[in-house]
Amino acid sequence: MNTTTTPPHKIIGVAVIWNDQQQILIDRRRPGGVMGGLWEFPGGKIEPGETVEQCIQREIYEELGIFIEVGECLITIDHTYTHLRVTLTVHHCRLLKGIPQPLECDEVRWVTVDELEDFTFPEANSEIIAALKRVGEMRTVDG
Ligand SMILES: Nc1nc2c([nH]c(=O)n2[C@H]2C[C@H](O)[C@@H](COP(=O)(O)OP(=O)(O)OP(=O)(O)O)O2)c(=O)[nH]1
Ligand SMILES: [Mg+2]
Numbered sequence: 001m002n003t004t005t006t007p008p009h010k011i012i013g014v015a016v017i018w019n020d021q022q023q024i025l026i027d028r029r030r031p032g033g034v035m036g037g038l039w040e041f042p043g044g045k046i047e048p049g050e051t052v053e054q055c056i057q058r059e060i061y062e063e064l065g066i067f068i069e070v071g072e073c074l075i076t077i078d079h080t081y082t083h084l085r086v087t088l089t090v091h092h093c094r095l096l097k098g099i100p101q102p103l104e105c106d107e108v109r110w111v112t113v114d115e116l117e118d119f120t121f122p123e124a125n126s127e128i129i130a131a132l133k134r135v136g137e138m139r140t141v142d143g
Contacts, residue, residue, distance in 0.1 A: 013055035014043035014090040023110035039119040066098035079124035
């Protein structure tokens with residue numbers, strides 16, 4: 001008998017939302033559930049027929065009540081946790097209108113790229129944070 005199982009695979013659109021002060025929005029997941037209490041970049045599952053951009057825009061309105069513009073892709077990460085595989089497609093986004101509300105999370109915060117290391121994120125996020133640091137360095141080099 002074959003007893004091996006494939007972990008569920010979630011395809012997720014993720015937003016790195018910038019404000020005019022070069023800060024990024026992060027949220028704290030509710031306690032208890034999967035990765036409860038950890039910080040993350042807001043986002044969620046891509047629904048059938050949806051582009052990643054549409055998914056991100058919808059999730060951000062549902063989770064935070066704000067309007068954003070979805071820009072270029074920062075990175076796509078495929079990561080396998082013990083019981084779950086995730087594909088995270090991460091886009092740079094810009095806040096257009098509204099004040100973020102913690103509608104589906106515990107807490108939201110605006111932080112600089114340098115401040116990200118003070119928060120605990122899921123394992124898959126270390127690559128996102130590394131990519132954000134590289135973008136910051138390139139901006140410095142470009143002047
Ligand atoms: N939104 C988001 N999800 C992340 C990040 N890093 C990371 O590993 N994930 C994982 C956690 C979740 O398993 C999955 C996001 O799925 P989700 O938000 O639709 O689902 P969930 O687990 O919160 O809850 P549910 O809707 O399945 O009940 O991706 C991140 O930075 N942002
Ligand atoms: Mg979510």
